[in-house]
Amino acid sequence: MSAPEVSLEITPDGAGWTYSGLRVLTLAPGEEAVLETGGAETLVLPLAGSCAVTIEADGGTETFDLEGRPDVFSRVTDFAYAPRDAALRVVSRDGGRFALPSARCERRLRPRYGPAEDVPVELRGAGRMARQVTNFCTPDAFEADRLIACEVLTPGGNWSSYPPHKHDEDTPDESVLEEIYYFEVADAPDGGPGMGYQRVYGSTDVLEEVRTGDAVLIPHGWHGPSMAVPGYDLYYLNVMAGPGERVWKICDDPAHAWIRGTWPDLPPDPRLPMTSAAGRRGHLEGER
Secondary structure: OOOOEEEEEEOHHHHOOOOEEEEEEEEOOOOEEEEEOOOEEEEEEEEEEEEEEEEEEOOEEEEEEEEEEOOOOOOOOOEEEEOOOOEEEEEOOOOEEEEEEEEEOOOOOOOEEEOHHHOOEEEEOOHHHOEEEEEEEOOOOOOOOOOEEEEEEEOOOOEEOOOOEEOOOOEOOEOOOEEEEEEEEOOOOOOOOOOEEEEEEOOOEEEEEEOOOOEEEEOOOEEEEEEEOOOOOEEEEEEEEOOOOOOOOOEEOOOOHHHHHHHHHOOOOOOOOOEEOOEEOOOOOOOO
16 A cells, blocks of 8 residues: 655654644545654644544554545534554545644643534634634643644635734743644635735744645744635634643734724624534534
8 A cells, every 4th residue: 555645744853843743644545544643642633535543542542533524615624632652543435635733742641532513613803804713622622731723714805813923932921832824725716726825024024825735834923914815715724832831822913913903893704604513604503
């Protein structure tokens, strides 16, 4: 059997930092991937397709069947959590693409299944700054040792990760977190590839066009906006981890922090929510 395609692999050593990592695997129908988590807790998050995840840890074996989704714009997905020092097997009957966010950690937690129905969906911003945040592995939603992860869906023409912010200092209002942005962009009606843009500035200066499969690493500095150009919905997966308490605290760029104060006077975006566990443009349940 041929080895599965690894379309993206970001390791702490390769990124030049300490904690955050991400792999994206593409499996052909019936193909499997076998790997060791090593010193990093790891999630299996379907981007397109379904799979079975078998985790061997502490002398026991558990298998979780992930229903997944056709693509990131179609629904909120279920996922699986594998602890550090575990063996992980991912097999997909029909094939698909799967993200494996990870974080080096100390505690060894138990393997777990994350149902799509339990994933909190948040609408953030307003007007042309409105977006959907799917908090599947944020501190209040799912237990992990260091890993923080969420998905953001931004309708075409809107700005996300805005106002620009950072999280690279240990202060009462900010936490130190290494961050990965992994992008997918909706195609054009004729099937052509979509595009978006990502800004990072401060100690570095980046304004990059992003397409499906691209990633931007943010060890420090201000980041945002993430721009969904008109006509192309934008998805990104955020993977974060750091040395301190597992908490997500950010500091807005003081030059642009005032923008949050405009949100109450702006209309909501009728295209949101774009997805739920029930499917595309479903309804939030329980206003979670």
